[in-house]
Amino acid sequence: MATTTATRPASTGIENSLSTGRLPKWAPYALLFGSWAVLGIVFLFMQLGGMTEQYNISGAIFLGTVLYIVLIAAISGLVEGRRQATDRFVTSLVVGAFILALLPLISLLFTAVSNGAARFDLEFFTYSMRNVVGEGGGAVHAIVGTLLVTGAATLISVPIGLLTAIYLVEYGRGHLARGITFFVDVMTGIPSIVAGLFAYALFVIFFGEGVRMGIGGAVALSVLMIPVVVRSSEEILKLVPNELREAAFALGVPKWLTILKVVLPTSIAGITTGVMIAISRVIGETAPLLIIAGFTPNMNYDLGDGRMMTLPVFTYFSYANQGSDPAAYIDRAWAGALTLILIVMILNLIARFIAKAFAPKLGR
Amino acid sequence: MTTAPAKAPRIQAPKRPGDRIFSTSTVVAGSIILATLAAVAIFLVAQSIPAFTAPGEEVPTGSFWSYVGPLAFGTVWAAALALLMAVPLAIGIALFISHYAPRRIAQGLGYVIDLLAAVPSVVFGLWGATVLAPMVQPFYLWLQETFGWFPLFYGQVSGTGRTVFTVAIVLAVMVLPIITALCREVFLQTPVLHEEAALALGATRWEMIKTAVLPFGRPGIISASMLGLGRALGETMAVAMVLSPSVVVSFFLLTSTNPTTIAANIALQYPEAHGLGVNVLIATGLILFVITLAVNSLARFVINRRKAFSGAN
Amino acid sequence: MNFKRLGSIAALTVAGTIVLTSCAANEPAPAGNGGSSDAAGEFVGEIVGIGASSQGSAQEAWIAGFQTANPEATISYDPQGSGAGRESFISGAADFAGSDRALNDEEIAAGGFGACAPDAVAYNLPVYVSPIALIFNVEGVDELNLDAATAAAIFKGDITTWNDPAIAELNPDAELPSANITAVHRSDDSGTSENLMEYFVANAPEVWDVEPDGVWPYEGGEGAQGTSGVVDAVTQGTNTIGYADASRAGDLGVAKIQVGEEFVEYTPEAAAAIVDASPVAEGRDENDLAIEVDRTLEEPGIYPIVLVSYLIACSEYEDAETAELVKGYLSYVASEEGQQVAAEEAGAAPISAELSERVAASIEAIQ
DSSP: OGGGGGGSOOOOSOHHHHHTTSOOTTHHHHHHHHHHHHHHHHHHHHHHTTSSSSOOHHHHHHHHHHHHHHHHHHHHHHHHOHHHHHHHHHHHHHHHHHHHHHHHHHHHHHHHHHHHGGGOSHHHHHOOSTTOOSSOOOOHHHHHHHHHHHHHHHHHHHHHHHHHHHIIIIIOOHHHHHHHHHHHHHHTTOOHHHHHHHHHHHHHHHHOTTOOOHHHHHHHHHHHHHHHHHHHHHHHHHTSOHHHHHHHHHTTOOHHHHIIIIIHHHTHHHHHHHHHHHHHHHHTOOHHHHHHTOOOSSOOOOTTSSOOOOHHHHHHHHHHSOOSOHHHHHHHHHHHHHHHHHHHHHHHHHHHHHHHHHSOOOOO | OOOOOTTOOOOOOOOOHHHHHHHHHHHHHHHHHHHHHHHHHHHHHHHHHHHHHSOGGGSTTSSHHHHHHHHHHHHHHHHHHHHHHHHHHHHHHHHIIIIISOHHHHHHHHHHHHHHHTSOHHHHHHHIIIIIHHHHHHHHHHHHHHHTTSGGGOSOOOSSOOSHHHHHHHHHHHHHHHHHHHHHHHHHTSOHHHHHHHHHTTOOHHHHIIIIIHHHHHHHHHHHHHHHHHHHHHOOHHHHHHOOEESOOOOOSSSSOEEOOHHHHHHHHGGGOOTHHHHHHHHHHHHHHHHHHHHHHHHHHHHHHTGGGOTTO | OHHHHHHHHHHHHHHHHHHHOSSOTTSOOTTOOSSSSSOOOSOOEEEEEEEOSTTHHHHHHHHHHHHHHSTTEEEEEEOOOHHHHHHHHHHTSOSEEEESSOOOHHHHHHOOOTTBOTTOOEEEEEEEEEEEEEEEEOTTOOOOEEOHHHHHHHHHTSOOBTTOHHHHHHOTTSOOOSOBOEEEEESSOOHHHHHHHHHHHHHOTTTOOSOOOSSOOOSOSEEESHHHHHHHHHHHSSSEEEEEEGGGOTTSEEOEEEETTEEEOOOHHHHHHHHHHSOBOSSSOTTOOOBOOOTTOOOTTOOOOEEEEEEEEESSBSSHHHHHHHHHHHHHHHSHHHHHHHHHHHOOBOOOHHHHHHHHHHHHTOO
């Protein structure tokens, strides 16, 4: 990594010999701001000329960036030659891709925060919805439900998923390994509602018709979560250099200890990313939870007994079933959505923090 | 994924209890997955049989195959559009984080993109329907005015922007963090020696990436795309909340009449379904299962042809 | 090492949960000393209902009202959908169901309701009546008159512009734009769609040539999920028209519907009136109050596009305590107080005193 930044020679005193045939360092920036300014003025005239009603700032920035990409490639091609031009072109594309991805993120977060702030208050985190109609009420029952159900799903999925990934990478050969790899892929295609129906059918066998329990929701979510954990962990474990394993074996370390002490710590950051992706994938599920975990305005701490509310279900139904005072319901829905995002973010941070503590201290 | 040379003499390692316990538990974990999947498959097939066997006139939706055909098309169509947008973007972002951004802030930027993964699908649905759709609708009008000759843009532009194109954008945003995260991890694992060798030969940064990073990361990219595709194919709530659906085969991106996806259709019809209707919907779920199976087999086939780059062999 | 990490995550989560919530502030402790200041009401126990999401917010209000009066009773209602509700009631997963249509003759004849006594029948009780409004968002148009044939043609896609002669004829005073109509319908299977189509079929069979169904039959038009989705789409789109529970119309324009010679706007009374004027389905148990809404009535003071949603209960429950609680809850729902609560909180049309009495008599017959 460190070396990749060295493509451009460091500026030294002898400017002329090293920078001939090169664009000066400030050129790309000047070009970028220049194209934004040009398009900004064009759009300003369009607005003044009455062609557009509002000032189209996103259009100006977008088209300005396009203009920049064209210009930098063209100018660089003239000054620096084709290879450098391609390099600059790709660089601006790559940076552009990143900025483009930020736009929906910013829009989403802005929407969630600005709409969710109205009800993001103490009552929201201390009240359930029991006997609440119209305004007020809170989502504490749903928050507890989501944490319990998702936590249980994680406890089921991560050991199974991770062990399977280890099997596939370290032990697996032959039909079983190929079968598992293949069917894990197939498992990613199970629609979430089918997972819910499956969990319901499974629990009906043991508990009879009408069963609703939080743990059932956890099972449904696990069905969705396991393939993601396996797939991402497998991909990461494969990338652990064989030299590390061989070095450990050469020192007489048993295979299981090698995996536990060498392979897993090396890849812990990637595995954590994978697990967090898996959690984010399932924590927002609505349909399966409604079928097997149910809908209730009441608090329930017991995964094994009765209906348990979850945040996505809360959010969805606050939005879908609005009463006479829609604002109260919509505010609750967005506050629920914001809480859900925050929960995942906090879990993410905690997981990364822990992963960092365990990961070997490497240069990367 | 190790394949020992065929004729090499095997040296028996001492069997330690730790080894045996550990390897057995990994096999058990793998088998649990197979068992679960078998159970799901049995459930799906058992529930679907009535939909296949019942006489056509009793099925509430008419002939099952003419019903599921457009749905299957819509599922693949929406997911393909989403991947078409998401994969290049994700590779770009992953490259930016792994090879372009200053090292100091690269990790932080990675977290920022991961934040997108933290947004639950209900929220994507709310956002897509109430924010994105009205925002892109004028853009669609402009697209049709300017590029109306382009076949995909035929037809009357939707008045609300809830088209399959909007859904594809939402899906692309949803799968973006999944693909990015994996690609990033894979790119970061590119052997530094390869990169340095390329640079030492005078390659520009892009040439280095083209010759060292991308070939090394290709199986990872395909794997990541498949994970993303799985999500895009099976996504339920966001599609249901954003799309203006019909059961049709239509390639037009900007009209109100859009092909709907299997998962979204199940979510929309299931609550009111009864009797045979439930079986029909579950049978469409089985079809989705089969589609995923087919797509994944294809991807596996592609990856296996380029196995040489896997690090663990 | 991963298990340690997992353990830490779990520990943190649990710790966070405990810090976050020792208990919901508004819920009584298990001993039941919170909630209302009165002593415990007469009902205790727990029953479960599953069914139509159209009743969702009304059920919320009813449950809150009933539980406030009876703090030791717990009613659950999963707004999973009518179909799921009926299936659950038949299989015994629910003690009562909410449904946008009554159980049909076949379902009743099949019998074998899970929570009921062996020979029991099911009672369909019409307790939730909601007018369906045709909502529109058209620039420069505040009032809109429509008759059944025109409305049907708009939703079917035969009429595509707002200044179509058919609309102009009904609205001589309005300045109709020449813009395209975006007609928004429900993309999910819903009782609201079915009721609207019943109205079209009854009054404009020459235009609406398909059977009423919960699923939208035509390919054209704009689909949106649920009442909220339709309202959002109509609000955010331009030159749109849609249909939704009247309580959700908000600031949107609401079309007046031609009944006889007049154009009427929905009112709760007018919606309840058509239910009163319609006959009860024949050939059923005398306590089964399935209504056959007659949407062709031309009497003054009725609004023909209504959604009648039922609560379905057993005539005799297997379990006496369940029966007591169901009776208590349903009596509250059908009472004037219950209907008033639903009107205030969910915008339902309160059923008339006459119908309320008949429903009460049916509930009394539950054992």
